[in-house]
Amino acid sequence: MQELLWILLLPVAAASGWWAAKRSMARACEETDRLTTPAYFRGLNYLLNEEPDKAIDVFVQLLEVDSETVETHLALGSLFRRRGEVERAIRIHQNLIARPALAQEQRAQALLELGMDYMRAGLYDRAENLFLELKEMKLHVRKALENLLIVYQQEKDWQSCLKTAEELASLIDDSLSLERSHFYCELAEEALRKRQKDAADKLLKKAASVDIHSVRPLHMQAHMAMEQGDCKSAIHLMKQAVKKDAYYLPEVLPDLMECYRRLSDLPALNNYLQEFLGSGADVAVALSITEIISETKGESDARAFLSKEMHLHPTLKGLLHLIDLNASLPDIQAEQMLLSMKIHVERLLAERPAYQCRKCGFVANTLHWQCPSCRSWGSIRRKSEPEE
Numbered sequence: 001m002q003e004l005l006w007i008l009l010l011p012v013a014a015a016s017g018w019w020a021a022k023r024s025m026a027r028a029c030e031e032t033d034r035l036t037t038p039a040y041f042r043g044l045n046y047l048l049n050e051e052p053d054k055a056i057d058v059f060v061q062l063l064e065v066d067s068e069t070v071e072t073h074l075a076l077g078s079l080f081r082r083r084g085e086v087e088r089a090i091r092i093h094q095n096l097i098a099r100p101a102l103a104q105e106q107r108a109q110a111l112l113e114l115g116m117d118y119m120r121a122g123l124y125d126r127a128e129n130l131f132l133e134l135k136e137m138k139l140h141v142r143k144a145l146e147n148l149l150i151v152y153q154q155e156k157d158w159q160s161c162l163k164t165a166e167e168l169a170s171l172i173d174d175s176l177s178l179e180r181s182h183f184y185c186e187l188a189e190e191a192l193r194k195r196q197k198d199a200a201d202k203l204l205k206k207a208a209s210v211d212i213h214s215v216r217p218l219h220m221q222a223h224m225a226m227e228q229g230d231c232k233s234a235i236h237l238m239k240q241a242v243k244k245d246a247y248y249l250p251e252v253l254p255d256l257m258e259c260y261r262r263l264s265d266l267p268a269l270n271n272y273l274q275e276f277l278g279s280g281a282d283v284a285v286a287l288s289i290t291e292i293i294s295e296t297k298g299e300s301d302a303r304a305f306l307s308k309e310m311h312l313h314p315t316l317k318g319l320l321h322l323i324d325l326n327a328s329l330p331d332i333q334a335e336q337m338l339l340s341m342k343i344h345v346e347r348l349l350a351e352r353p354a355y356q357c358r359k360c361g362f363v364a365n366t367l368h369w370q371c372p373s374c375r376s377w378g379s380i381r382r383k384s385e386p387e388e
């Protein structure tokens with residue numbers, strides 16, 4: 001409320017002489033007349049009595065929109081939006097735009113504000129139209145494009161996202177290659193849902209070329225290769241992804257297992273994974289090796305490997321798996337003890353979110369390509385378990 005009062009008192013201050021030195025006397029007198037009417041004080045009274053709606057009605061009627069009061073209206077409107085009172089913000093900005101006397105630059109500013117009000121209210125269609133109008137007017141183009149990009153992502157209109165990102169990239173010091181690569185991936189996902197494999201393939205190649213660091217198109221191409229039964233190509237693509245970003249290894253591990261299993265070549269995967277063992281490695285690596293040993297050499301060897309590994313780099317997930325392996329032993333007492341331990345470990349694990357955004361710290365249980373919190377693309381990755 002303090003902020004609101006301040007904004008509304010500014011014109012009074014200005015008009016009643018505090019700033020009068022900068023204005024012509026005639027103009028100041030005219031302003032004073034208008035702003036010291038009984039209606040103005042009625043408005044202030046409403047405001048002081050915590051009745052902002054009535055106050056706004058009075059002020060909006062009172063403040064004839066001209067070049068002198070537009071700033072006040074804009075400040076009021078953006079204040080309401082920031083406070084989450086979007087309907088009031090919309091009313092103020094609509095009222096501004098309805099005035100035919102408005103200068104073009106001021107009209108553009110009001111359109112931008114109204115567009116942001118609509119976005120805040122979830123009225124994305126309306127917001128989109130306003131930002132497009134601004135683009136057409138060639139005013140506030142950068143802001144309009146930035147907001148359009150948010151709108152299109154919200155609507156999952158990836159084609160428009162791509163077009164907008166390209167336009168925006170030409171205006172700012174950022175190629176937006178990360179975002180554009182993900183937009184191509186999203187389009188590829190759509191194509192795959194429609195069983196349009198050739199189109200998906202082209203889009204993924206585009207995604208990979210736009211952002212050479214991106215692992216997502218490689219993993220998607222690997223999926224497509226697997227579906228066509230081409231496990232060798234799939235393996236090659238997934239290894240390329242891991243080369244680009246070693247943190248991504250746990251995400252491709254299940255698919256790698258499947259490919260090597262289909263090729264009856266699990267020992268080769270074991271060799272590949274050995275390089276990644278060690279401190280800081282994701283426990284998924286040790287667990288995959290355990291699974292491979294269990295399948296190729298038997299459970300006793302697998303148990304021995306995991307015991308040794310957990311001795312060196314203990315993790316909750318690894319311990320849980322070790323309990324599982326030991327629970328299959330015949331000793332009933334050991335089994336009961338292990339099972340009771342397992343419950344605690346499971347509870348501890350369930351409480352720990354596995355993924356986190358590197359940009360804003362948002363935590364999640366599954367991998368989101370776009371952070372739901374800060375909207376960054378590719379910023380969420382698996383948290384490595386701290387050593388206990």
Ligand SMILES: [Zn+2]
Pocket residue numbers: 357358359360361362371372373374375376379
């Ligand atoms: Zn984030």
